[in-house]
Amino acid sequence: MISRSEPAAALAAAPLFADLSPDVVSSLALELRRIELAPGDLLWRQGEASGGLHLVETGRLTVTAGGPGGREVELAQMGPGDVVGELPLLAGGEHAASVRAVELASVLQLDRGRFRALLSSFDPSAEALRRRLLNVVCERLRRQHARLCAMLGDGPALGAGADFVSEPAPIPPHAYLARLALFRDLGEQELDELLAVSVVVDVARGTELCAEGATPAFCAVTLCGALEELVRRGDRGVRVRLAGPGLATCYAGLLDGLPSSVSVNARERARLALVPRPAFDDLVAARTRIGRAFLEALQRDLVGALRVAQRPLARLSFG
Amino acid sequence: MCRVLAYLGLPTPLETLLYATDLSLARQAYNPRMMASFVNLAGFGFAAWDDATAHPDEPFVYRVTTVPTHDENLRALAHKLVPACVLAHVRGVVDGQPAVVSQQNTHPFRFARARVALAHNGHLREFARMRRDVQAHVRPELASLVEGNTDSEWLYALLLSQLREPLGRPDVEELAAATIRTLEIVRDLRARHRIATASPANLFVTTGTSLVVTRFSFDHGWYPPDDPLLELDLAYVTLWYTLGGEYAEHGGAWEMRGADVTSSVLVASEPITADASTWLEVPEYSLLAASRDGDTVETELHDLEV
Numbered sequence: 248m249i250s251r252s253e254p255a256a257a258l259a260a261a262p263l264f265a266d267l268s269p270d271v272v273s274s275l276a277l278e279l280r281r282i283e284l285a286p287g288d289l290l291w292r293q294g295e296a297s298g299g300l301h302l303v304e305t306g307r308l309t310v311t312a313g314g315p316g317g318r319e320v321e322l323a324q325m326g327p328g329d330v331v332g333e334l335p336l337l338a339g340g341e342h343a344a345s346v347r348a349v350e351l352a353s354v355l356q357l358d359r360g361r362f363r364a365l366l367s368s369f370d371p372s373a374e375a376l377r378r379r380l381l382n383v384v385c386e387r388l389r390r391q392h393a394r395l396c397a398m399l400g401d402g403p404a405l406g407a408g409a410d411f412v413s414e415p416a417p418i419p420p421h422a423y424l425a426r427l428a429l430f431r432d433l434g435e436q437e438l439d440e441l442l443a444v445s446v447v448v449d450v451a452r453g454t455e456l457c458a459e460g461a462t463p464a465f466c467a468v469t470l471c472g473a474l475e476e477l478v479r480r481g482d483r484g485v486r487v488r489l490a491g492p493g494l495a496t497c498y499a500g501l502l503d504g505l506p507s508s509v510s511v512n513a514r515e516r517a518r519l520a521l522v523p524r525p526a527f528d529d530l531v532a533a534r535t536r537i538g539r540a541f542l543e544a545l546q547r548d549l550v551g552a553l554r555v556a557q558r559p560l561a562r563l564s565f566g
Numbered sequence: 567m568c569r570v571l572a573y574l575g576l577p578t579p580l581e582t583l584l585y586a587t588d589l590s591l592a593r594q595a596y597n598p599r600m601m602a603s604f605v606n607l608a609g610f611g612f613a614a615w616d617d618a619t620a621h622p623d624e625p626f627v628y629r630v631t632t633v634p635t636h637d638e639n640l641r642a643l644a645h646k647l648v649p650a651c652v653l654a655h656v657r658g659v660v661d662g663q664p665a666v667v668s669q670q671n672t673h674p675f676r677f678a679r680a681r682v683a684l685a686h687n688g689h690l691r692e693f694a695r696m697r698r699d700v701q702a703h704v705r706p707e708l709a710s711l712v713e714g715n716t717d718s719e720w721l722y723a724l725l726l727s728q729l730r731e732p733l734g735r736p737d738v739e740e741l742a743a744a745t746i747r748t749l750e751i752v753r754d755l756r757a758r759h760r761i762a763t764a765s766p767a768n769l770f771v772t773t774g775t776s777l778v779v780t781r782f783s784f785d786h787g788w789y790p791p792d793d794p795l796l797e798l799d800l801a802y803v804t805l806w807y808t809l810g811g812e813y814a815e816h817g818g819a820w821e822m823r824g825a826d827v828t829s830s831v832l833v834a835s836e837p838i839t840a841d842a843s844t845w846l847e848v849p850e851y852s853l854l855a856a857s858r859d860g861d862t863v864e865t866e867l868h869d870l871e872v
Contacts, residue, residue, distance in 0.1 A: 293843040313843030316810040316824030345843075423789075426796060472787040473802075489850045491787045492800050514851070515786050558847045562867075565846060 254279045254355055257304050261328045263383060266375035275365070279355040284308075284348035290331070293345045297335035299359040303327050306352025312344045312557050314565035322557060323390060324349065333380060336362055338550035343557060374534065377542065378502075384549045385503045391556040392508040395478050395485060398563050402481020404459040404510070411456055413448035416518050419470055427493030429468055429544045437537040444526035450513045457497050457511040465521040466498035466545075472517030476509040476552075485559045488552050489514060495548050501527050502545075567798055568673070569594040569606050570687045571838065572770045573652040574777045574856050575830025575863050576812050580614060580644040583652055583813075584634065587820045587838045592634040595656040600804045600836040606658035608665065609672035610634045613683040614649035615774030623681060623735065625651075625774060629672040650858065651774045655685040660794055670714035674770070675722040677711045681735035681773050682726060686718035687835050688766030688783070688803055691790070693717040696755045700724055703751050708732055724748050725771065738776035738857040742868075745771055745778050745853065749872045756784060763788050766803040768835070777856040779833045781805040781848045782870050805848040807833040809865060819844075828863050831856045 255276035258264045264272060281304070284290060290301065293313050303325050310331065311319040322344055325331050331346055336359060365373055366380075396404075421438060424430050430438055447470070450456070457463045459478065467474065467490075474490040487509055490496045496511050501524055522530070530538050531545070571591045573583055585592050589599060595606045611629035615622065626647065634640055634656065655673035659665035673685035690696075697720065701709055704723045712719050726732040728744035728751075736744065749767060756762070765784040771777070783803065789796050809831040810822030821844040822830055832838075833854060837845040848854055848867070856865045 294841050315808045315822055315844050315846065317816075317821060317844065318824060420791065423791070423796075427800070469787065471789075472785075486849055486851075489786075489802060491802060515788070517787065559849070562846050562849070 254281070257302060257355055261302055261330065263330050263379050264376070266379065267372045271365075271370070271372055275357065275361070278361050279357055282354045282356055284352040284354065286348055286350050288348045290346040290348070290354060291342050293343065294341050296341055297332055297359055298356065299332065300330055300336060300357045300362045301332045302355045302357070303329045303331065304353040304355050307349040308346050308352055308354070309349050310344045310346050312561050314561050316565075318565055319345070320561055320564040322394075322560065323387070330383065333383065334550050334553065336366075337380065337384070338547040340554075343554045377546070381542070381546055381549065382503050384546070384553055385499045388499060388549065388553045388556060389505070389508045391553065391560060392478055392487060395487065395556070395560055395563070396480055398560070399478065399480035399483040399485065402483065404479060411450065411454045413450045413454070416447050416449040418442055418447050419518070424470065427470070429493050429495055429548060432540045432544060433537065437540060440537050441522070441530070441541065442520065444530070445520040445522050447518065447520050449516065449518050452513055452516045454513040455510060456513065457507050459508065459510040460506045462506050463497040463500050465523050466495055466501055466527050467511070468495045468520040468522065469493065470518045470520055472513065472515040474517055474519075475512055475514040477512060478509055485563065487559060488555045494551070495545060498527065498545060499549070502531070567601060567606075567658045567689065567795070567803070568687050569598055569656045569658075569835045570673070570685045570768070570770050571652070571654045571832070571834040572772060572777055572779060573813070573830070573832045574772070574775075574858050575650065576861065577616070577618075577648045577650045578813050578830070580612070580647040580649060580652060583832075583838070584612075584644050584654060585641065586815075588840050589836070589838050591654055591656060591834070591838060594836065594838075595634055598836060599840075601798060606656040607633055608659040608667045609657040609669070610637070610640070610655070611672040611674055612652060612654035613674045613676055613772075614647055615651040616647060616649040618648075623774065625676065625683060627674075627676055627683075629669050631667055631669060631672065651772060651777070653683050653685055653770055653772050666715055668714065671716050671719070673718060675719050677708065677726070677733075680726060680733050682729070682741070683772055684718070684722040684725060685770045686721060687768035687770070689795070690717040690752070690765045690767070691763040692759070692761045695761060696759045699755045699758070700752070703727060705732060721748060721752070721767070721769065724751060735773050736776070738778065738855050741771055741773065741776050741778045742853060742855045745769060745780060746870065746872065749780070749782060749870070753784060753872055763790055764799050766799065768803050768805055770833070775858045777831070777833070779805065779848070779854045780870060781850055781852055782872065783850075802850045804836050805833065806835075806837050806842070806845045807831060807848055807854060808837075808845045809863070827861075828865065829861050831863050831865055
């Protein structure tokens, strides 16, 4: 149990901050603001601007999404050591869900600007923090997918897991690629470097790239067309996300080492840049500008995927 | 590209739907949130059905090239009307691209004596190449009623041509089937002409008691080189809905407070309030069908496998 009297201890005990040096932790602890919540108190409402990163010190919080008629669906519960409110800090935008205390709770708030400064530092511990944050988002995404699967009921998951057929394809012009979300922050040379380690292919509509439960061998970036992430149980299924041009998929398992929680199919015929696992691992581990820009782009993509995954959950609950 | 709103349910002031909220359709004309760098100043129109008026099967229809925020006639009309069904549209055209801004090209489209009205959020790329073949699938008596030069009006004529009685009042099942058949015909004609570029077709079709809305795009994700609409179409064209009881302001928030039985549904290109927490996203490649019977509205979502 984390002590309420030691913000530094609370930080150090939180898995997210485990790689920070004691000096950084002590310095951050001085800037934490404690917020006490009574049962039912709102920490923030869905749609509000972010005030910073919040670390649960004591008590339990519920994370909910609204629906028609003022109803709510619970997305998750958070307890001591969990962080909340990281998504707008990683990818911009507003809070996608409301957070409220279930019981007496204490939360430590790290100011938005301070957290952003920490994340953008070149300090090795900041690199580790960025990777841990990615894993936090991966874990949340997997939980959302598991919730969706539970709502679909019993039945086998989708996907045969066989190799898929693809055709080598030309690389679209740089002027086009530079307008896509995943490449927007890459210079021309860095884009060339990324494409040099990728394989550009065309796949037909309906092609299954990765089955649920399989371990992906690549990260797939859609250049043209669209992929879809699906969960299915028996004859019930739901599209979790449509990944059109500039969005990536199949990479969560490359980041956290776990099997895919969705199956990935081509919803339209698609032109893809496939980044094979070894090249992907090298890229995200490298402390180069391209590695960092690629990781930040994946971070935004992952947060987008998590936000979108909330929508079918709300629809199944209220629709 | 455009912004569209469709409402079906308990009689609701038109003013509420067009003007009252912080992201109302009138505001979406010049400040849409879910479209990249695009405004919708090329015309406004609505069709509204009010049970309390003479000829309740026939809608009020209003189509102008005036911007709704500066249309005093529209404001006065919206203040008076309390319809049970509304289909409203603000039209956007691309700066620098050939487009005729005229009353004939504003949505919603409704031929004289027709019971069905249609508005379109999207655009069929390379439509000129397939226009003649589309016309060949339209009944001649309907083709002669086309006044404008938009792809959307031809989609409307094509859809009416799929009804057993083109000027009749189909039930929601027939309306949905005609909408799907229309998309299938367009798909086949595109294939014949080797047209394979992204063409959003979010269609809003209503009779005043039945409503069918699609969230659909042909060949999503494929664009011609140097396409001026690329940023607009990289993301799938949005579509949202909310449902419940009366749409009204509750403690400063506009929403449909829960009713055990759904009595109203509001579908729009994007939520008409900045607080989107009471809205749900219509999934891509799907069709929302709604029908009204008295104070009850039944809604169904279907996958669109076109």
